[in-house]
Amino acid sequence: DWLYSMWDAQPGHxxxxxxxxxxxxxxxxxxxxxxxxxGLSPF
Structure with missing residues (x-):
């Protein structure tokens, strides 16, 4: 799939x-x- 390889080549993920x-x-x-x-915060 060319779209996947294009995304894989860039730091898009x-x-x-x-x-x-x-x-x-x-x-x-x-x-x-x-x-x-x-008023439910434990902090």
């Missing part, structure tokens, strides 16, 4: 993985702030 990690961390922060607002 690296940036995509970082984007996914940042997305997950954003959701974690969102959940934490919601828990803080509800």
């Amino acid at each position: 690296f940036f995509l993985s970082w984007e996914a990690i940042g997305h997950g961390l954003g959701h974690l922060g969102e959940l934490t702030s919601i828990r803080n607002r509800m």
Whole structure:
């Protein structure tokens, strides 16, 4: 597949993985702030 080999030749997967990690961390922060607002934070 030429599209896959094109992506494989570039560090695209690296940036995509970082984007996914940042997305997950954003959701974690969102959940934490919601828990803080509800008074359920263990911190």
